[in-house]
Amino acid sequence: QEQLVESGGGLVQPGGSLRLSCAASGIVFSTYAMTWYRQTPQKQRELVAAITTSGRTIYAESVKGRFTISRDNAANTVYLQMNSLKPEDTAVYYCNAGFTIPIINSWGQGTQVTVSS
Numbered sequence: 001q002e003q004l005v006e007s008g009g010g011l012v013q014p015g016g017s018l019r020l021s022c023a024a025s026g027i028v029f030s031t032y033a034m035t036w037y038r039q040t041p042q043k044q045r046e047l048v049a050a051i052t053t054s055g056r057t058i059y060a061e062s063v064k065g066r067f068t069i070s071r072d073n074a075a076n077t078v079y080l081q082m083n084s085l086k087p088e089d090t091a092v093y094y095c096n097a098g099f100t101i102p103i104i105n106s107w108g109q110g111t112q113v114t115v116s117s
Contacts, residue, residue, distance in 0.1 A: 003026050003108070004096065006095055008020040009112045010114070011116065013116070014117055016115070024077070034098075037095070040090065050099050066082065080093065090114050
C-alpha cells in the first residue's frame with residue numbers, strides 16, 4: 001500500500017531554516033519523480049518544488065534561491081531544505097509522487113511549517 005509520511009516541520013523565526021523529509025513506501029521510489037506542495041486555509045494546494053528521477057529540479061518562483069529539493073533513493077526519501085524562511089512560507093507541506101502532478105491518491109498528513117517571530 002502506498003504511503004507518504006512527512007516530517008520536519010515546526011515553528012521558526014523569519015530568516016531561519018528547516019529541513020523537511022518525506023518517506024515513501026509501497027512504491028518503487030527510484031522510478032518516480034517527487035514533488036513538494038504546500039497548502040494554507042486561504043489558498044489551494046500549490047507546487048513548491050519537484051525533482052525527477054535523474055535529479056532535475058524545478059521550483060516555484062516564490063521559493064527559488066531559498067529552497068532546495070533533493071532525494072535519497074536508498075532511503076526512499078525526498079527532502080526539502082528551506083532557508084531564509086518568510087512568514088508567507090507558513091503552510092502545511094505535503095509530498096507526492098509524480099512530477100508536478102500527484103499520482104498517489106492517499107496524501108500523507110503533511111507537516112506544519114510556521115514562520116513567525
